[in-house]
Amino acid sequence: MDSETYWHLKNFNLLQALSDEELKRLQDMVNTDWIRRKDPVYLPGDPTEWVYFLKKGLVKLSMTAESGKSATVALLKPGEVFGELSQDESQRSSMEAITLKNSYLCRISRTGFNDFARRNKDLILSVNKLLGLRLRKIETAVYDMLFLDVPSRLAKLLYQLSLSDSIEIKNGRLITMPLTHQELGNLVGATREMVTNVLGRMEVEGLIGKDGRKLIIRDIRRLEAMSHGKGFQA
Amino acid sequence: MDSETYWHLKNFNLLQALSDEELKRLQDMVNTDWIRRKDPVYLPGDPTEWVYFLKKGLVKLSMTAESGKSATVALLKPGEVFGELSQDESQRSSMEAITLKNSYLCRISRTGFNDFARRNKDLILSVNKLLGLRLRKIETAVYDMLFLDVPSRLAKLLYQLSLSDSIEIKNGRLITMPLTHQELGNLVGATREMVTNVLGRMEVEGLIGKDGRKLIIRDIRRLEAMSHGKGFQA
């Protein structure tokens, strides 16, 4: 492999615990794929036979109903691992994974990975930790869906995006993650129209601004506050 | 301990992998508690310092908002394990665990349990499997909340209760789990009134019946069908 695309499994948190020798062994089990923007990695109903390591790009993990409605569960960035990790020999995927940018990812067979992990206490512990994190994340997502209204949920999302995916600009922070209103809606469980509407109000209130189609966070404090209480309270 | 209350850790799925010797060692780390019906095991905000094994009784795990609204995440029966299991040194509990019947449970310090598990590959693997199951369960809960209406969610719940907590009677199955309309509502994410209303319609349709305050499942087939599609479709 050339040095441009040469990839260290080492860069994945999950694998941090492995020795160089073990990494080499694992490396032999790995396939690397390139997937074009908007193409699927896997679809609902596919067997869960691979574990994926995202090397470069952006992947959206979402649930879809037959009605066509869909909800985004996670946006995965380089270094993140997805696919069914637990030992449990579960049937088929309920989710769909689609790239939002051209992406490089590595793929290990689930059974292969599990056999490998079985011989590596530290790796099992890492998997354990990761599952715990995922669990807590989805639990708070449930909490938010049940107890917060759409403006609060959107405020929270923008707050988080501003921490994880933005750059400092004059008078605010520019969100770099390329998300349409539709995709924001899928992330907070609301319609595209509702998102447009709420963002409009937020702009009037001076909480956010926009540069063409990109969002600018203007008052992160108030956004953060809003993400707890009841939306716009008047 | 007398033979009535003597308890084999062995009966817990999670611990199946342990040898008798290991079980003995674990047993020394265990406290047994008796908790009165309706009393809490822990509350939101409590530190997550224990892992619990429910020996006898019934425990409700739920999330509550400051508004007082609450959602039930799980009903735990003897043999089930709860509390924060993953290695991740997470802060405080977001959930509340309350007994619905007088209950016996065993309690192991989380750090103790984790140290113990760290030396037991098979145990960690079991924990992983359990976390995987929990994850899948909550994922389908999210799916249901997002894509199914209240009648469908309730139908699904009744269907499941009829599989797991009912006894055969003449002309149907009697649900043995003691749940009020309020509690059914908390389980499906709806108000008490909505539950009363939907159950009423289900009774008219001949899907269910009631014996005093207890529910009887009359047509499990149609309930099951209903749990997929759009509630009452006319």
Add this chain to the structure above:
DNA sequence: CTGGAATTGTAAACCAGTTCACAGAAGTTC
């Protein structure tokens, strides 16, 4: 078996968010 507490039943008013139906703006492609 009786009095009070908890649960169920009911219906009208209300509301957050969806649906529908377009119009305008911003990017993209050739």
Add this chain to the structure above:
DNA sequence: GAACTTCTGTGAACTGGTTTACAATTCCAG
């Protein structure tokens, strides 16, 4: 830079579910 596609903006009509307020029933303790 024209033609197209994708995305944003907007408002009216609608709807599933909540809220509120009470009445009726069931349960349980003494």
